[in-house]
Amino acid sequence: MIFVLCLALAAAQYSSTYSSDQALVVTKNAELYTFPGVHNGKKTGLLSGGTPVKVLDEQSGYVLVSSRDQEGWTPGKNIRKLLNR
Numbered sequence: 001m002i003f004v005l006c007l008a009l010a011a012a013q014y015s016s017t018y019s020s021d022q023a024l025v026v027t028k029n030a031e032l033y034t035f036p037g038v039h040n041g042k043k044t045g046l047l048s049g050g051t052p053v054k055v056l057d058e059q060s061g062y063v064l065v066s067s068r069d070q071e072g073w074t075p076g077k078n079i080r081k082l083l084n085r
Contacts, residue, residue: 047074
């Protein structure tokens with residue numbers, strides 16, 4: 001019974017309505033850094049609110065994102081993952 005439950009939960013995880021790699025910036029200006037954490041790297045740029053980004057990695061509450069012309073780490077609270085279509 002537990003095995004069947006585990007299989008059902010694994011299937012539900014893979015059919016999630018959220019895309020794991022597509023997101024939008026939800027703050028006015030999301031600062032980008034060279035490493036996760038404000039004190040671990042230098043500031044490399046800003047992304048405006050509403051900018052679509054691709055999520056490349058996540059560590060310690062920070063997300064590595066890539067837009068058309070920028071890439072860097074930003075706090076996870078600055079983005080929201082998109083629903084799959």
